[in-house]
Amino acid sequence: MYFKNHPSVNIIANVSNFSMIPYLLTTTAIDVLILDLELEGLSSIFEIKTILKTHPTTKIIIFTGLSEQIYASLYIKVGVSAYKHKKEKLAHLGDSIVKIHSGVLIMNETLQKNLDLTTKQHRSNGLNRKLSNREVEVLRYLGVGKTRNEIVKISNKTIATFKARLLIKLHAKSTVDLLNKAKILKAI
Known part of the structure; x- marks a missing residue:
């Protein structure tokens, strides 16, 4: 309008x-x-x-x-x-x-x-420089509660791989910890 x-x-x-x-x-x-x-x-x-x-x-x-x-x-x-x-x-x-x-x-x-x-290829703790495009997408989907089967166009194996990478990169111990860190970083 x-x-x-x-x-x-x-x-x-x-x-x-x-x-x-x-x-x-x-x-x-x-x-x-x-x-x-x-x-x-x-x-x-x-x-x-x-x-x-x-x-x-x-x-x-x-x-x-x-x-x-x-x-x-x-x-x-x-x-x-x-x-x-x-x-x-x-x-x-x-x-x-x-x-x-x-x-x-x-x-x-x-x-x-x-x-x-x-x-300039500077490395920092900034999420947009630390994570790949696909990792950010998977993190966002997990943050809104989508299950592996609901995330279309990405295989379950790929989602599991990216979730494992996210846990490592964000120093998270569990999916709940990962999502809490994502909220703090305003990724979700």
């Missing part, structure tokens, strides 16, 4: 499940896709990479409630144009849509610093 009378933003469609997006992108010209990482059916960062590869003219803005500190640099590195937290005012989202449509990449100062540190 906020963008109904916006002079530069025209909402083409609204979907409730990620599975609708590939079809929508093949049937409709979409310049900027606003995507929530918690959208039902979105199970992997690799699905976003696929969209960017198959629809190179479509720009993606991640608009989510998940921690920018943990997730933003992961998604910017795969090619999304902006990462906006839902706590921001919708006017900022509108400005970002207009800027991205004109070819500008949107990064705040904190995100730029995180990317600079990652690029």
Whole structure:
């Protein structure tokens, strides 16, 4: 509703499940896709990479409630144009849509610093530099209570491997301890 009378933003469609997006992108010209990482059916960062590869003219803005500190640099590195937290005012989202449509990449100062540190290969305790993209995804799924069978597109063996790696990397003694540490780090 906020963008109904916006002079530069025209909402083409609204979907409730990620599975609708590939079809929508093949049937409709979409310049900027606003995507929530918690959208039902979105199970992997690799699905976003696929969209960017198959629809190179479509720009993606991640608009989510998940921690920018943990997730933003992961998604910017795969090619999304902006990462906006839902706590921001919708006017900022509108400005970002207009800027991205004109070819500008949107990064705040904190995100730029995180990317600079990652690029320079500095090692630190920062979760986004300590864990792989897939490890962060598995941690997020475990944090919302998904079982191995509910995490689609990742085999049970792979999930078990990533869970074991997470336990080691985060110095956790159990799944409960792992999830408590993830909450403290704002990964879930």
